[in-house]
Amino acid sequence: MSPSVLCSPLSAKPFDPTFLLSCTVSNIICCMVFSQRFSYDDKQFLRLLNIINDVIKFSSGPMGEMYNIFPWLLERLPGPQHALFAQMKELREFVEKKVQEHKETLDPSSPRDYIDCFLIRMHQEKDVPTSEFHYENLVATVLNLFLAGTETTSSTIRYALSVLVKHPDIQEKMQKEIDTVIAQDRCPTMEDRKSLPFTDAVIHEVQRFLDLIPFSLPRYALHDISFRGYTIPKDTVIIPLLHSVLKGEKEWVTPWAFNPQHFLDQKNNFKKNPAFMPFAAGKRACVGESLARMELFIFLVSLLQHFTFSCAEGPDSINLIPAFSGFANVPRSYQIITTPR
Numbered sequence: 604m605s606p607s608v609l610c611s612p613l614s615a616k617p618f619d620p621t622f623l624l625s626c627t628v629s630n631i632i633c634c635m636v637f638s639q640r641f642s643y644d645d646k647q648f649l650r651l652l653n654i655i656n657d658v659i660k661f662s663s664g665p666m667g668e669m670y671n672i673f674p675w676l677l678e679r680l681p682g683p684q685h686a687l688f689a690q691m692k693e694l695r696e697f698v699e700k701k702v703q704e705h706k707e708t709l710d711p712s713s714p715r716d717y718i719d720c721f722l723i724r725m726h727q728e729k730d731v732p733t734s735e736f737h738y739e740n741l742v743a744t745v746l747n748l749f750l751a752g753t754e755t756t757s758s759t760i761r762y763a764l765s766v767l768v769k770h771p772d773i774q775e776k777m778q779k780e781i782d783t784v785i786a787q788d789r790c791p792t793m794e795d796r797k798s799l800p801f802t803d804a805v806i807h808e809v810q811r812f813l814d815l816i817p818f819s820l821p822r823y824a825l826h827d828i829s830f831r832g833y834t835i836p837k838d839t840v841i842i843p844l845l846h847s848v849l850k851g852e853k854e855w856v857t858p859w860a861f862n863p864q865h866f867l868d869q870k871n872n873f874k875k876n877p878a879f880m881p882f883a884a885g886k887r888a889c890v891g892e893s894l895a896r897m898e899l900f901i902f903l904v905s906l907l908q909h910f911t912f913s914c915a916e917g918p919d920s921i922n923l924i925p926a927f928s929g930f931a932n933v934p935r936s937y938q939i940i941t942t943p944r
């Protein structure tokens with residue numbers, strides 16, 4: 604997204620940034636997976652984004668939680684969940700169509716994207732019975748990347764903008780830091796991050812405070828595990844509570860208040876904290892972590908280079924408590940005013 608997308612005529616009146624942010628973030632993952640960028644008025648793209656939005660809302664509400672615990676029950680009982688299952692089927696059919704198109708146009712000497720690379724590896728391992736590179740895994744991983752790569756980062760940017768509207772002093776301080784280091788005439792790069800400790804601290808604090816995926820993803824023990832004197836038997840489902848570290852009383856000075864100082868030392872240099880784990884930890888931590896961190900930094904710095912964000916009802920009207928809390932903490936919708944700088 605060029606920052607100009609947020610400029611006039613939209614800048615003149617308040618608008619909800621959800622849709623623009625979803626499109627722009629989703630297009631990044633679409634380029635990597637399908638080598639395709641969709642136009643913001645492409646009907647099919649908009650339909651897919653709506654479905655992803657509905658899936659996240661469903662899984663963050665009571666029905667979604669029930670489905671996580673008793674999938675077999677909700678599949679058999681009548682109810683609104685079936686509309687969502689139909690939408691998921693539509694999403695899968697879209698992915699299957701893309702895979703088919705890729706198969707028909709594949710040039711193994713010049714892979715275009717993730718699907719091409721996977722297809723090439725599938726071919727190389729076609730005689731290996733234990734290979735993980737088979738059709739079902741291709742469709743599942745493309746679906747995962749598309750779903751996980753869209754709503755997560757766009758919701759975090761949306762939340763970050765609401766934090767900046769609520770705290771204009773923080774917004775101004777970030778703009779001053781960005782003006783000093785980059786100014787307005789060049790695009791930010793990841794190299795700039797180390798020269799922008801306050802901005803970096805705010806972005807980390809946004810992720811800590813939002814606590815986007817509070818229960819991480821459920822995993823299960825592949826064999827008996829001995830952990831801190833406890834035995835976790837094989838096949839036990841493990842739900843790691845990221846929430847407990849991101850809001851831990853022992854880990855943070857003010858766990859329940861938005862406070863960028865959590866990530867700054869006494870000299871205002873950036874300070875890491877091992878309890879910062881919104882992407883989880885270990886072998887199966889988020890595969891999109893580096894991409895997401897890049898997106899958050901580049902998008903937010905670019906936006907602040909060119910705009911000041913506010914809202915008609917004033918900073919106090921912004922409510923940072925999520926609209927839905929379950930699988931995800933889904934930030935509230937709000938109307939923003941963008942004023943070119």
Ligand code: HEM
Binds near residue numbers: 883
């Ligand atoms: C602010 C942005 C994001 C946050 C907070 C986030 C968080 C997480 C968390 C907590 C997990 C569970 C890890 C575990 O079970 O140990 C996860 C998994 C995953 N994430 Fe992200 N994520 C973000 C962005 C992305 C992006 C941009 C992508 C796409 C490239 C992505 C793709 C995935 C995938 C495919 C998994 C499943 C990994 C697996 O099962 O091994 N995520 N993410």
